[in-house]
Every structure is written in C-alpha cells, then in structure tokens.
Amino acid sequence: xxxxxxxxxxxxxxxxxxxxxxxxxxxxxxxxxxxxxxxxxxxxxxxxxxxxxxxxxxxxxxxxxxxxxxxxxxxxxxxxxxxxxxxxxxxxxxxxxxxxxxxxxxxxxxxxxxxxxxxxxxxxxxxxxxxxxxxxxxxxxxxxxxxxxxxxxxxxxxxxxxxxxxxxxxxxxxxxxxxxxxxxxxxxxxxxxxxxxxxxxxxxxxxxxxxxxxxxxxxxxxxxxxxxxxxxxxxxxxxxxxxxxxxxxxxxxxxxxxxxxxxxxxxxxxxxxxxxxxxxxxxxxxxxxxxxxxxxxxxxxxxxxxxxxxxxxxxxxxxxxxxxxxxxxxxxxxxxxxxxxxxxxxxxxxxxxxxxxxxxxxxxxxxxxxxxxxxxxxxxxxxxxxxxxxxxxxxxxxxxxxxxxxxxxxxxxxxxxxxxxxxxxxxxxxxxxxxxxxxxxxxxxxxxxxxxxxxxxxxxxxxxxxxxxxxxxxxxxxxxxxxxxxxxxxxxxxxxxxxxxxxxxxx
Numbered sequence: 001x002x003x004x005x006x007x008x009x010x011x012x013x014x015x016x017x018x019x020x021x022x023x024x025x026x027x028x029x030x031x032x033x034x035x036x037x038x039x040x041x042x043x044x045x046x047x048x049x050x051x052x053x054x055x056x057x058x059x060x061x062x063x064x065x066x067x068x069x070x071x072x073x074x075x076x077x078x079x080x081x082x083x084x085x086x087x088x089x090x091x092x093x094x095x096x097x098x099x100x101x102x103x104x105x106x107x108x109x110x111x112x113x114x115x116x117x118x119x120x121x122x123x124x125x126x127x128x129x130x131x132x133x134x135x136x137x138x139x140x141x142x143x144x145x146x147x148x149x150x151x152x153x154x155x156x157x158x159x160x161x162x163x164x165x166x167x168x169x170x171x172x173x174x175x176x177x178x179x180x181x182x183x184x185x186x187x188x189x190x191x192x193x194x195x196x197x198x199x200x201x202x203x204x205x206x207x208x209x210x211x212x213x214x215x216x217x218x219x220x221x222x223x224x225x226x227x228x229x230x231x232x233x234x235x236x237x238x239x240x241x242x243x244x245x246x247x248x249x250x251x252x253x254x255x256x257x258x259x260x261x262x263x264x265x266x267x268x269x270x271x272x273x274x275x276x277x278x279x280x281x282x283x284x285x286x287x288x289x290x291x292x293x294x295x296x297x298x299x300x301x302x303x304x305x306x307x308x309x310x311x312x313x314x315x316x317x318x319x320x321x322x323x324x325x326x327x328x329x330x331x332x333x334x335x336x337x338x339x340x341x342x343x344x345x346x347x348x349x350x351x352x353x354x355x356x357x358x359x360x361x362x363x364x365x366x367x368x369x370x371x372x373x374x375x376x377x378x379x380x381x382x383x384x385x386x387x388x389x390x391x392x393x394x395x396x397x398x399x400x401x402x403x404x405x406x407x408x409x410x411x412x413x414x415x416x417x418x419x420x421x422x423x424x425x426x427x428x429x430x431x432x433x434x435x436x437x438x439x440x441x442x443x444x445x446x447x448x449x450x451x452x453x454x455x456x457x458x459x460x461x462x463x464x465x466x467x468x469x470x471x472x473x474x475x476x477x478x479x480x481x482x483x484x485x486x487x488x489x490x491x492x493x494x495x496x497x498x499x500x501x502x503x504x505x506x507x
Contacts, residue, residue, distance in 0.1 A: 019049070019232055019234070019275065019276055019281070020047060020049070020232070020281075021281070021282060022047075022281070022282040022283060023047045023048060023049045023232075023281065023282075023283045023284075024041070024046040024047045024048065024283065024284055024285065024502055025041055025046055025047075025048050025049075025283060025284065025285040025286070025287060025498055025502065026048075026049045026050075026051060026251075026252050026281060026283040026285075026286050026287075027041075027048060027049070027050045027051065027286075027287045027288075027289060028051050028239045028242075028252065028286065028287070028288045028289060028290050028295075028299070029051070029052065029053075029059060029288065029289030029290045029475070030050055030052040030054075030057040030058060030059060030233075030289065031058070031059025031060060031061065031289045031475060031476075031487060032058075032059065032061050032484055032487035032488050032491065033289050033474035033475050033476075033487040033488065033490050033491035033494070034050065034059070034287070034289025034474065034475075034491065035050070035057065035058075035222050035226065035491070036091055036092070036487070036488045036491030036492060036495070037287050037289070037474055037491040037492070037494050037495040037498070038050045038226060038231045038287075038495075039091065039092065039222070039225060039226050039229055039231065040091055040491070040492055040495035040496075040499075041231075041287075041495050041498060041499060042226065042229035042230050042231040043229045044495075044499055046498075046499070046502060047230075047232075048230070048231045048232065049231075049232045049233075049234065049281060049283070050226065050231055050232065050233045050234070051234050051237045051238075051239055051252070051254065051276075052233070052234070052235050052236075052237060053236070053237065053238035053239070053258075053259050053444060054235065054236075054259060054442060054443075055235055055236055055258075055259070055263070055266065055270040055272075056219070056235065057219050057222070057223055057233070057235070058215065058219045059289070059443060060075060060076055060439070060443060060450065061075075061076060061078075061215055061218070061219070061484060061487075062074075062075050062215060062219070063075060063214065063215040063216045063219075064263075064265045065265050066264065066265070066328075066430055066432065067328075067429075067430055070328075070430075071328040071380070071382070071429070071430050072214065072216060072375075073326040073328075073382060073384065073432075074214060074215045074368075074370070074384065075215070075324070075434070076386075076450075078210045078211060078215065078368070078484065079103060079184070079208040079209070079210060079343055079368075080208070080209055080210070080483055080484040080485045081202035081203050081205060081206070081208075081209065081485050082102075082205055082206035082207065082209055083202055083205070083485050083489075084100055084209060084484060084485045084488070085097050085100045085209070087485060087488045087489055087492070088100065088488070091488065091491075091492055092221075092222065092225055093221075093225055095221065096218070096221050096222070096225070099211055099212045099213055099217075099218075099221075100209050100210070100211055100212070101209060101210060101211075101212045102118075102206070102207055102208070102209050103207070103208045103209065103210050103342035103343060104118050104207070104342065105118075105337070105341035105342045105343075106118065106119040106180075106207075106208055106341060106342060106343050106345075107340075107341035107343070107344045107345065108176065108179070108344075108345045108346075109344065109345070109346045109347075109420075110175065110179075110345075110346065110347040110348070110349070110364075111347070111348065111349070111350050112171075112172040112175055112350075112351070113131070113172060113175075113176065115127060115131065116341060118207050119180075119203060119204065119207045119208045120204055120205065120206055120207040121143055121204045121205070124139075124143075124176075124177075124204060125139050125140070125143070127176070128173065128176075132170070132172065132173055132176075134167070134170075134173070138166055138167075141166065142166040142167070143201075143204070145162070145166070145197065146162075146196070146197040146200050146201050146204075147197070147201040148197075149193065149194040149196075149197030149198050149201070150194065150198075151194065155192045155194060155455070156192075157192065157193045157194075158189065158190050158191065158192065158193055159178065159187070159188070159189050159190070159191055159192070159193045159195075159196040160174075160189035160190060161193065162193040162196065162197070163177070163178070163189070171351050171352060174189070174352060175351065175352035177200065178196070178352060179345055179347070179352055179364070180203075180343075180345055180366075181196060181199055181200055181203075182354065182357060182388065183345065183366045183386070183388065184199065184203075184482075184483055185199060185319075185451050185479050185480075185482040185483055185486075186319040186320045186388065186450065186451035186479070186482070187199070187479045188354040189352075189354060190354075191454065191455060191479060192455050194480075195455050195478070195479040195480050198480045199479070199480055199483075199486075202485065208342075208343065210342075210374070212373070212374065212375075212376065213375060213376065214374070214375045234254075234274045234275070234276050235274060236258040236259065236270045236272060236273055236274045236277075237254050237255075237258075237274035237276050237277065238254070238255045238258070238259055238444075239252050239253070239254055239255070239290075239299060240253055240254065240255040240299075241253040241299060242286050242288070242295075242299045242300045242471065243280065244300060244301075244304045244468055244471075247468065247469065248468060248469040248470050249283065249284070249285060249286050249468060249469065249470030249471050250282060250283070250470075251280050251281055251282040251283055252280070252281055252283065252286060253279075253280045254274065254276045254277060254278065254279055254280075254281065255277065255278070256273075256277050256278035257273060257277065258270040258271070258272075258273045258274070258277070259442075261441045261442060283470075284470060284501075284502060284505060284506075285470040285471075285472065285498050285501055285502060286470060286471055286472065287472040287473070287474060287494055287495070287498055288471075288472070288473045288474075288475075289473075289474055289475050289491075290444065290445075290475070291443075291444065291445045291446050291449065291452070291475070292313075292316065292452065292453055292457050292460065292461050292473060292475065292477055293313065293316060293318065293446050293453070294444060294445070294446055295464075295473055296310075296313050296460075296464075297313070300468070300471065304468060305467055305468070306467070309460075309463070309467055312456075312459075312460055313460050315456065316453050316454065316456050316457045316460055317453060317454040317456070317457075318446055318447050318449045318452075318453055318454075319449050319450070319451035319452055319453055319454060319476075319479070319482075320358055320388050320389065320390060320391075320449070320450065320451065321388075321389050321390065321391050321436035321439055321440075321447060321448040321449055321450050322386055322387065322388060322389055322434075322436070322439065322448075322450045323362075323386070323387050323389045323394075323409055323433065323434065323435050323436070324384055324385065324386045324387075324433065324434045325384070325385040325386075325409060325410055325413040325431065325432070325433045325434075326382070326383075326384055326430075326431065326432045326433070326434070327382065327383040327384070327385070327413075327414075327417070327424075327428060327430075327431050328380065328382050328428070328429045328430040328431070329380065329381040329382065329383075329427050329428065329429060330427055330428070330429040331379070331380065331429070333381060333427040333429075334381055335369055335371065335381045335383070335421060336421075337369070337371060339420060340367070340369045340420055340421065341369065342368075342369060343366065343367070343368055343369075344366065344367040344369070344420065345364075345366050346364065346365050346366070346367065346416070346420075347363055347364040347365075348363050348364075348416075349363040349364060357387070357388045358388050358389060358390050360389075360390075360393045360405075362387045362409075362412065362413075364387060364388075365385050365386065365387050365413065365416055366385070366386050366387070367383055367384070367385050367386075367417065367420070368383070368384045368386070369381075369382075369383055370382040370383070370384070383417065383421070385413045385416075385417065389435070389436050390436070391436040391437075391440065391447035391448045391449075392447075393436075394435045394436050394437050395436070395437060395440075395447075402435075402437070405435075406433045406435065409433045409435075410431055410432075410433050413433075414428070414431070435448075436448035449476075450476075451476055451479070451482045452475055452476025452477045452478075452479075452481070452482055453476075453477045453478065454478070454479065455478045455479055455480075456478075457477040457478050458477050458478030458480075458481065459478075460477075461473045461474070461475070461477045461478070465497055465501065469501070469505075470501065470505075472494050472497055472498050472501075473494065474487075474490045474491045474493070474494035474495075475487065475490065477490075
C-alpha cells in the first residue's frame with residue numbers, strides 16, 4: 001500500500017481533525033457522482049461532509065493491491081468518451097484532465113467479424129461502408145439519428161427497432177454497434193433507443209479514452225482537490241439512516257461499526273473505525289450516491305413517501321452486474337500490443353444476444369490490457385477480463401459451490417485468453433476473480449448492480465427532492481447516466497439542485 005493510501009485511511013479528513021456537528025450538505029457515497037457533487041458544492045462555499053462506507057474513495061471506480069503491493073488492479077474497465085476531458089477540467093482541475101488519453105486500438109473478434117477500430121464516427125463510417133457493404137447515405141442517416149436523440153424523444157422506440165429501421169436483417173451490424181455499449185452500461189436491444197443513441201454518440205465523437213496513471217492516482221488527485229475545496233471526508237463511515245423530520249431532511253445517522261467485509265489488501269476487515277461512528281450529523285440537505293432503491297427503502301424508508309411514489313420506485317428495474325478476472329503477468333513477461341490492442345471485445349456466440357451475455361456459461365468477454373504506458377513508472381503488464389452477469393446466478397450458491405465457480409471462472413478465462421496471449425498460464429504471476437457478490441459486498445449496491453438501474457430510474461432519482469425537501473440522489477441510473485462521464489455529469493446536475501435548494505432555504 002503506498003503512502004497516499006495509508007494517509008487516506010489513517011487521516012480521512014485532512015481539512016481538519018474536528019468534524020462539525022452540522023453541515024450544509026452531507027454526501028453519502030464516494031463514487032464519481034458523489035465526489036463530483038461534493039467538490040462542486042465545496043468549491044461553491046458550502047460546508048460539505050463526504051461519507052464513505054469503504055476504507056477508500058471511488059465506489060466502483062477503484063483499485064486494489066495484492067502480494068504486498070506488488071500488483072495493482074483497476075476494478076472496472078475504464079473506457080469513457082472524450083467529454084470526460086471537458087468535465088474534469090471544468091469541475092475538477094486541468095491537471096486531472098490533462099492525464100486523459102485516447103485508447104486508439106479497439107478490437108472485436110467474434111464469429112461474424114474480426115476488426116480493429118479507433119471507435120469514432122469517421123472510422124465506423126469507413127468500416128460500415130467498406131467491410132459491411134452499407135450505403136453511405138444509410139450510415140450517415142443512422143449516425144445523425146443517434147446523435148440527435150434527446151430525453152424528449154419517443155421512449156417507446158427500442159434499440160432493436162432503431163437498428164431494424166436502418167439495418168434490417170443485419171445482426172452483424174447490430175453487434176458491432178451494440179456489443180460495446182452493452183458492456184459499457186448493461187443496456188439491451190429492448191431498452192429505449194434514445195438511451196443507446198445518447199451513449200453511442202458520446203463515444204463516436206472522438207473515440208474511447210482512459211486515465212493515464214491508473215485509478216489509484218486518479219482518485220488521489222480527486223481527493224486532493226476535495227480537501228483543497230474544504231470538503232470533510234470520513235472513510236469507514238457507513239450511513240444507516242437518513243433522518244427525516246417534519247417532512248424534510250435534517251440529518252444522517254452513521255453506523256457504530258465499519259464495513260464488515262474481509263479484504264486481503266489490508267489483511268482483514270477495516271479496523272480504524274471513523275471518529276463519526278455512532279454519531280448523528282445534522283444537515284440541511286443529503287445527496288445520496290448510494291444505490292437508488294437502497295436510498296429510498298433502506299436509508300430513508302418507504303413510510304416517508306406517498307404510496308404512488310413507492311409503487312413507482314418499486315417498479316424500477318435494477319441493471320445487471322459483472323464478473324471480472326484480474327491477471328498479473330510475471331516480471332519480464334510482456335503483451336503483444338499489436339495483437340491485443342487496448343480493449344478487446346470477444347465472443348464465441350454465433351450472434352449478439354443479451355441473454356447470452358448474462359449467462360453463467362460465458363460466451364463473451366471484454367479484455368482491458370494494461371501496458372506500462374497505462375501506468376507510467378511500472379514495467380508490469382496486466383489484464384482485466386470482464387463479463388456481464390446476473391446476481392442470482394451467484395447469490396444462492398453454497399460456500400463450496402461459490403469457490404468452485406470462481407475457480408472455474410478463472411480457468412475458463414485463461415483458456416479463452418490463450419488465443420490472444422499464447423502460453424498465458426506460464427506467464428501468470430497472480431490471478432483473482434470478482435463476482436456480483438463481491439460488488440455487492442463492497443458497494444452495498446442492491447443485487448451487486450454494476451450499472452445502476454434501467455431508464456425509468458432516472459425519473460425516480462430526479463423526483464426525490466420534490467418528495468422530501470433536502471433529499472437528492474446522483475449515481476448510475478437510467479443507463480445514460482452510467483459510466484465515468486455519466487456519473488461525473490450527474491453529480492454536477494445534482495449539486496446544482498442542492499445549491500439552489502440551500503440558497504432558497506437560507507434566504
């Protein structure tokens with residue numbers, strides 16, 4: 001564990017050893033939406049407390065170390081649109097934005113086609129015309145349609161209908177255009193076309209980007225900016241209740257113990273309980289970056305909402321989860337960048353189907369390859385393999401069956417990876433797997449949801465402030481708000497709502 005991580009755990013609030021009894025706003029959860037909201041509000045002069053149940057910041061945008069710090073793994077596959085540069089520059093700082101670089105080699109390999117692309121409109125246009133034989137006018141019309149999608153468009157039109165409109169009888173084209181987006185946010189062909197159009201248009205603007213230096217450096221730079229802007233931070237501080245009195249938010253109650261999850265990284269469960277443990281902190285507003293349904297039904301309680309809203313919230317569908325396999329190569333072993341690329345979308349399935357993507361019998365994997373250029377200062381190579389998954393397929397296994405399933409996940413992943421990294425088993429120094437239960441344990445997301453909720457969750461999330469004054473939410477909802485860029489931008493939107501509310505109640 002490096003000095004920055006040790007400091008973040010032992011001294012969670014470098015903006016002062018003393019926590020206040022009352023804050024203008026308490027932010028629950030330090031995912032990218034929560035941290036961004038806290039930063040915007042702190043920079044705006046509000047007294048902000050950021051509470052995180054984990055022993056480190058980041059939510060799903062996190063990392064972990066193994067083998068006494070020899071290996072470091074980024075948890076999620078960090079590809080996001082070019083808009084992240086602008087958002088980071090505007091809502092964080094230029095130093096963070098300057099570290100965002102393009103991943104130029106995005107590869108696909110499946111029974112229908114194998115190709116490499118820069119994943120922008122120009123290259124997709126070339127591929128669709130030259131490789132897939134489509135008329136140029138049709139391709140242009142499709143991209144224009146996708147780019148012009150807004151929240152005000154027809155929500156009944158599905159992505160499947162959008163593809164059939166422009167590319168009837170071409171499942172290979174749908175696969176090229178859809179498979180990466182399904183991985184990126186869990187969407188399916190049956191979700192609203194506007195959710196696909198908005199996300200895909202963001203990516204095809206300039207391609208896929210990542211943060212050079214790794215998630216640990218990224219989160220450290222975010223944390224430094226939070227402290228600079230006066231945000232108080234408390235780690236190991238899980239919130240057990242949002243307090244509502246006389247119809248409005250008045251505070252939060254923090255659990256008297258830390259997250260009870262064993263972590264090999266620190267050799268056990270977190271021991272340095274927050275100084276805020278067991279305390280009630282008063283506040284004028286709460287912005288929850290926790291799971292949407294968990295916020296409503298666990299942290300607040302259904303009794304504080306009207307029956308119609310409860311029914312609407314209950315009907316919100318959670319998105320799927322993930323399985324990931326983290327692979328460290330031995331010192332001196334390398335990856336063939338030309339063959340592997342930066343991101344590699346693979347499948348042995350004969351066609352694109354969402355149910356196959358979620359099946360325990362994995363047919364599709366996305367590989368993120370980490371080269372020394374990805375994390376300057378190291379000479380090690382890493383691979384993270386990820387697949388979409390259902391929580392129910394893992395949740396009810398016996399301990400023995402669960403461990404056996406994880407071993408099988410690792411072995412089948414190494415078998416599949418051998419095609420792209422020949423002799424991979426002899427090159428591996430360390431390997432570990434995460435499942436939907438892992439994500440559930442560390443994030444407290446219902447069903448281990450990696451991508452929040454389906455589209456209907458956005459309206460419920462946005463309505464919270466109208467139902468209970470002072471209550472707000474930001475996170476991975478509605479598909480289009482998922483991913484790093486969506487989370488950052490939703491944090492800004494929610495922070496602006498909180499700022500407007502605080503100005504109103506304090507005037």
